[in-house]
Amino acid sequence: METLIQATGEAIRLLFRFDAELRGILALTLQVTGGALFLAVLLGVPVGAWMGLRNRVPLAGCLLPLIYTGMGLPPVVVGLFVYLFLSNQGILGDLRWLFTPRAMILAQTIIALPLVIGLTLTAVQAVDPAVRLQVQSLGATRWQLTWAVLSEARQGMLAAIVAAFGSIISEVGAVMLVGGNIEGQTRVLTTAIVLETRKGNFALALALGIILLSLAFITNWALYRWQGVKR
Amino acid sequence: MNASYHLEEITHWYGERQVLSVAQLQIRSGEILALVGPSGAGKSTLLRLLNFLEWPTGGRLYFGDHLVTPALSLEQKRRVVGVFQRPGLLHRSVVANIGYGVQLRGRVPDPSLLQQWLDRLGLGPLAQQAAAKLSAGEGQRVALARALIIQPDVLLLDEPTANLDPYNVGLIEQIVREEQAQRKMTVVWVTHDLFQARRVAHRVALMVGGQIVEVGEREAFFNRPQSEVAAAFLRGELVYG
Ligand SMILES: Nc1ncnc2c1ncn2[C@@H]1O[C@H](COP(=O)(O)OP(=O)(O)O)[C@@H](O)[C@H]1O
Ligand SMILES: [Mg+2]
Numbered sequence: 001m002e003t004l005i006q007a008t009g010e011a012i013r014l015l016f017r018f019d020a021e022l023r024g025i026l027a028l029t030l031q032v033t034g035g036a037l038f039l040a041v042l043l044g045v046p047v048g049a050w051m052g053l054r055n056r057v058p059l060a061g062c063l064l065p066l067i068y069t070g071m072g073l074p075p076v077v078v079g080l081f082v083y084l085f086l087s088n089q090g091i092l093g094d095l096r097w098l099f100t101p102r103a104m105i106l107a108q109t110i111i112a113l114p115l116v117i118g119l120t121l122t123a124v125q126a127v128d129p130a131v132r133l134q135v136q137s138l139g140a141t142r143w144q145l146t147w148a149v150l151s152e153a154r155q156g157m158l159a160a161i162v163a164a165f166g167s168i169i170s171e172v173g174a175v176m177l178v179g180g181n182i183e184g185q186t187r188v189l190t191t192a193i194v195l196e197t198r199k200g201n202f203a204l205a206l207a208l209g210i211i212l213l214s215l216a217f218i219t220n221w222a223l224y225r226w227q228g229v230k231r
Numbered sequence: 232m233n234a235s236y237h238l239e240e241i242t243h244w245y246g247e248r249q250v251l252s253v254a255q256l257q258i259r260s261g262e263i264l265a266l267v268g269p270s271g272a273g274k275s276t277l278l279r280l281l282n283f284l285e286w287p288t289g290g291r292l293y294f295g296d297h298l299v300t301p302a303l304s305l306e307q308k309r310r311v312v313g314v315f316q317r318p319g320l321l322h323r324s325v326v327a328n329i330g331y332g333v334q335l336r337g338r339v340p341d342p343s344l345l346q347q348w349l350d351r352l353g354l355g356p357l358a359q360q361a362a363a364k365l366s367a368g369e370g371q372r373v374a375l376a377r378a379l380i381i382q383p384d385v386l387l388l389d390e391p392t393a394n395l396d397p398y399n400v401g402l403i404e405q406i407v408r409e410e411q412a413q414r415k416m417t418v419v420w421v422t423h424d425l426f427q428a429r430r431v432a433h434r435v436a437l438m439v440g441g442q443i444v445e446v447g448e449r450e451a452f453f454n455r456p457q458s459e460v461a462a463a464f465l466r467g468e469l470v471y472g
Contacts, residue, residue, distance in 0.1 A: 128317075131321060133315060134319030137387075139308055139335055148321065152322060
């Protein structure tokens with residue numbers, strides 16, 4: 001208990017000092033999370049929307065279970081595969097991406113992608129068939145119908161983005177493997193927390209944890225507000 | 232243009248099942264045709280064909296002079312609008328819903344016209360409210376205003392008052408009849424309520440098992456049914472088709 005109180009006090013002091021190391025970790029976390037989220041949304045939303053809009057998804061019998069499995073994929077396994085592909089013997093070894101932020105973004109994108117596809121697909125399919133029928137009956141072109149259905153699914157699609165953000169920013173296993181947690185280069189909030197806790201620097205770990213939580217809260221709050229305005 | 236629609240040997244199949252087989256049917260321009268029949272008879276399916284939402288498996292469907300195919304022009308398609316049992320409102324405000332069909336046609340809805348329709352359907356105070364929060368009757372009134380504001384040549388109604396209270400039923404019947412009388416639009420009104428058919432229709436068609444078994448002027452249809460099936464239906468003995 002005492003450690004916790006002490007650590008909290010120390011954490012607050014660290015937060016106010018906000019030194020270069022902390023800033024570096026935070027900046028890299030934002031870069032990796034933002035990059036992976038951007039890519040996952042860029043690829044996942046169109047694919048999920050396309051699948052949701054089709055009455056019959058090609059290969060639905062194996063594609064859908066595959067996506068649903070992907071939504072619950074153990075990140076560390078993804079990390080392992082990305083590691084193997086990017087290592088010197090791997091087929092992508094020539095890229096020299098291993099232990100760089102790029103490798104981390106790649107792994108995070110792969111982890112978040114099924115989540116974005118699956119939840120977007122579900123959101124689009126959940127749009128009331130009566131709305132589709134009515135929009136068509138009112139004389140919508142194919143594109144107008146597509147746009148109407150997507151805009152009806154916007155809340156669910158936002159949930160997909162929120163879920164992807166959450167899974168990326170809280171992920172630790174995969175980025176640890178492919179990034180290597182190198183100080184000043186590939187250290188992000190989650191991997192730093194693991195390291196500092198192991199070293200017994202509970203105050204620093206706690207300060208990092210508070211930043212991580214605040215970051216998640218602020219982002220979700222902003223998304224929630226934005227959605228509230230759109231409604 | 233004398234006939235609004237003309238159907239010849241129309242068949243419609245869902246997979247292995249035939250749900251429509253209409254040898255011949257004329258829908259006259261500027262009439263209200265009530266389409267009645269037991270549940271599962273194929274009334275909604277026929278309406279979807281008339282709305283160009285599906286294409287007949289076989290036979291010929293004419294809309295005016297146009298043979299209806301998937302290549303039918305958007306301009307022709309947009310002359311026809313349907314209102315269905317469930318209003319299918321968008322997650323937008325009431326007024327945005329009413330203007331939606333106009334917007335689809337690439338125009339900005341005229342505010343004074345919107346206001347007119349809001350007032351006419353008693354929706355004035357609800358204009359800015361989210362459509363998702365409306366009662367069933369209010370929602371269906373919005374759906375009707377949204378359809379009528381674009382001044383369609385044909386209005387297709389698929390049991391729009393099925394779940395509504397008498398006040399809303401009366402209001403919707405009144406507005407449709409006023410608009411129809413004023414603009415001479417063609418109305419095909421599917422209803423399971425024979426009293427409603429009698430109140431609103433010029434002619435009545437009875438559909439059973441995917442076939443049109445009897446068509447007649449309103450009074451003739453109700454007072455002197457020609458077929459035994461129609462007589463049985465009017466006695467209330469035919470519930471499933
Ligand atoms: N999309 C569809 N796929 C397969 N069967 C359908 C479809 N729509 C309607 N049916 C079937 O076609 C028949 C006629 O249905 P419908 O036109 O809805 O009848 P009604 O409106 O007269 O009650 C019913 O047996 C129904 O089960
Ligand atoms: Mg029906």
